[in-house]
Amino acid sequence: MLINSNGKVFVAERNDVRPSAWQMPQGGIDAGENPKQAALRELKEETSITQIEMISESSKWLSYDFPDDVVKKFGGKIKGQQQKWFLMRFVGKDEDINLNTKYPEFSNWKWVEPSKVLEYITPFKRDVYKAVIEEFAGF
Numbered sequence: 733m734l735i736n737s738n739g740k741v742f743v744a745e746r747n748d749v750r751p752s753a754w755q756m757p758q759g760g761i762d763a764g765e766n767p768k769q770a771a772l773r774e775l776k777e778e779t780s781i782t783q784i785e786m787i788s789e790s791s792k793w794l795s796y797d798f799p800d801d802v803v804k805k806f807g808g809k810i811k812g813q814q815q816k817w818f819l820m821r822f823v824g825k826d827e828d829i830n831l832n833t834k835y836p837e838f839s840n841w842k843w844v845e846p847s848k849v850l851e852y853i854t855p856f857k858r859d860v861y862k863a864v865i866e867e868f869a870g871f
Contacts, residue, residue, distance in 0.1 A: 733864055734775065736822050740843035743852050744831065747839040754852035758815060767816040778837050783824030787871050790817035794860045815860065819868040
């Protein structure tokens with residue numbers, strides 16, 4: 733979960749899902765990485781963002797199941813995700829954010845109030861996102 737100096741949350745629109753699907757940056761852990769290293773790598777790969785201040789780490793792993801159409805998209809091999817979340821503050825400038833990366837995942841991005849994040853998020857991820865927002869609310 734990336735926040736800016738005004739406490740707004742970064743969300744981005746996936747470029748491979750229609751109708752529109754928004755999410756926070758996230759991704760898998762590569763061999764030899766710990767969750768924090770993976771979070772920083774994924775953030776950079778998806779948004780070009782490297783100017784961050786690490787604030788907190790979720791107290792537990794959170795998980796969700798994919799709907800049937802998404803499971804089929806992965807050939808039935810992946811049925812959901814288990815995630816470790818980190819709260820980071822963006823200390824760069826909006827101009828530093830670049831979605832035109834080597835393997836672009838997003839077509840658009842914006843900063844939104846924490847209370848509005850769930851309005852953008854695809855339904856099957858909302859419970860996890862709600863838990864993340866609640867856990868990091870004190871920051």
